[in-house]
Amino acid sequence: MAKELLIIGAGSGGLILSNTVARALSREIRRGEVTVTLLGDRDEYLYQPGLLYVPFDLMRPAELIRKVKELLVPCVTFMHDRATRIDPESRQVQTRSGRTLTYDYLVIATGSELDLEETPGLKEGAHWFYDLPGAIRLREALSRFQGGRVVVALGLPHKCPVAPLEFVFMLDEWARERGIREQMEIIYAFPLNRAHNIQTCADWAQSEFDKRGIQLETFFNLDSVDPVRKEVNSYEGTTLAYDLLVAVPAHKGDAVHADSGLAVQGNWVPTHRHTLKVGTYENIFAIGDATNMPTSKAGSVAHFESEVLAGNLINLLTGGGAPHQYDGKTFCFIEAGMHKATYLSFTYDQPPVPGPPSEAIHWFKQAYNRIHWMNLKGIV
Ligand SMILES: Cc1cc2nc3c(=O)[nH]c(=O)nc-3n(C[C@H](O)[C@H](O)[C@H](O)COP(=O)(O)OP(=O)(O)OC[C@H]3O[C@@H](n4cnc5c(N)ncnc54)[C@H](O)[C@@H]3O)c2cc1C
Missing domain, CATH: 3.50.50.60 (FAD/NAD(P)-binding domain)
Structure with a gap:
């Protein structure tokens, strides 16, 4: 029987995680020993940091959108459907279209909504x-x-x-x-x-x-x-x-958390700040905006958490290795006007110290806005 990894949410965290795991385990996936399934209620991905530029007409909406399928490595199975109920006891997820998906390991990467x-x-x-x-x-x-x-x-x-x-x-x-x-x-x-x-x-x-x-x-x-x-x-x-x-x-967090009895106040998922495990479950994890962790709800957090969790899931799926812990790593560029930017870099233990804004950092952020797609594929 193949070991099944199911990830809910085809946003920043879900894409980076599924691509990283699938790339590392491509042989196991081809041999039918492992499956990586990404369940997303949208078949298009929106680069949200680009929304900051739209009001000033500095980025066009079309520049911010890509088909999810174009952003995935081939050995990830993408299902365009919405998770409506998670049942940790039977290790099943129900979907809006009536499907029942099973998993050995589940990752909740459902983000946040206005x-x-x-x-x-x-x-x-x-x-x-x-x-x-x-x-x-x-x-x-x-x-x-x-x-x-x-x-x-x-x-x-x-x-x-x-x-x-x-x-x-x-x-x-x-x-x-x-x-x-x-x-x-x-x-x-x-x-x-x-x-x-x-x-x-x-x-x-x-x-x-x-x-x-x-x-x-x-x-x-x-x-x-x-x-x-x-x-x-x-x-x-x-x-x-x-x-x-x-x-x-x-x-707020997605309704599926509360509907599945997995939510705390605000519909956020109770998640361990280092192991990323949900509640008392050993095989359910959460990353990104969906968690109640004491981190910023930021794409960089979803990214760094995905890297840590990918390593741990690869070990669990292949049976080896010591677990890694997430240390609260966060990185945020800050536009300080139209032509200069600075950045914050910090962890749970080390607070950030913003430096003087510069044109170089602004252009770095602009470049990142254009190569973000490679980041989602786990290439940079
Ligand atoms: C204006 C703006 C500027 C920003 N700037 C920055 C920045 O400069 N740097 C930075 O690091 N971050 C920035 N962010 C934040 C960043 O975009 C988010 O923190 C990041 O996208 C979170 O990733 P995620 O994977 O947790 O959630 P998301 O990327 O939001 O993805 C969640 C996905 O899950 C799907 N989903 C939800 N519920 C279900 C369900 N039940 N079943 C199936 N699918 C489901 C959603 O439709 C969505 O596709 C910015 C955000 C905004 C709005």
Whole structure:
């Protein structure tokens, strides 16, 4: 009997993991000893970090999308279907189309989704760039924008905690280059007493805010939006009037986690921060945004976790080797405007220290945006 690896979710983590395992075990797969199946509810992959550039017309939607099948090595079996129930006792996954899939090892890589219902009025009154329709709508709004008060407000939790900062720095320079910055106020409303949850990043962001005249509104937890009065309200009782509201909607995990009894608050999957095991199960793992781990919900986290888990799964599927542990490794580029960038690199034990932004790092990020596809294939 072949040993069966089933991965749910054809996003960053699911693709890197299935490609890495399948490439390493291609002989075993050809001999019928191992199967690697990727179950995804979309047959197209969206490069989400590219959404940051769409509102400024710096990347076109078509550049961000590829067919999942084009991104997989041949020995991965892709099933375009949605997991609706996971049963750890019988080691089975039910799908929307009525299939029952079995597994020896299961990986949950279902990502996170925008919870647009969480904040009343947000859908009607706010713009966002965290999904493709939202990013395109914001591009249209910016193309008409001639000045006024822009409020950027954040729901929690959300993926890529630096993307909202990148957005305001880019907005500031976009407005300067169009000659409308003097007619604009930019307010960054953040839930804590600073501009980012990591202190070193917050200190760096504050110095950029000061240079650029961006105002910081602290202790602002996004509560509701009044689209008629054009006001956004916080749980703390603050109301900010806006001409253009750019919100980062709160995120939640996929419904299949709760429907399978595998979720904690927010529908996240309870996952061990080092072994990536789910709950008390020895054969179920989770990676990427779907987990409740104390990491950023970022593509780099999904990538580094995939590398660790791929090594462990290869050992489990072939019967050998000591387990590796994930150490919280995270890497994030940060666009500091239109022409410079910096980056954060950290682990659970080592906090990041952002360096001075440079053009070289900006171009590195631009290059990465173009070769990201190779990364998914496990080549870089
Ligand atoms: C604007 C923006 C900018 C960003 N910038 C960066 C950046 O600069 N650097 C960085 O590291 N990260 C960045 N990110 C975050 C990064 O894109 C995500 O953290 C990353 O994609 C998470 O990978 P994942 O595999 O966990 O989830 P995803 O890539 O979201 O994939 C999850 C997949 O699972 C599928 N799925 C869900 N439920 C089911 C189900 N029940 N059955 C089958 N399939 C299912 C989904 O449809 C999706 O295809 C950014 C994100 C955004 C929105």
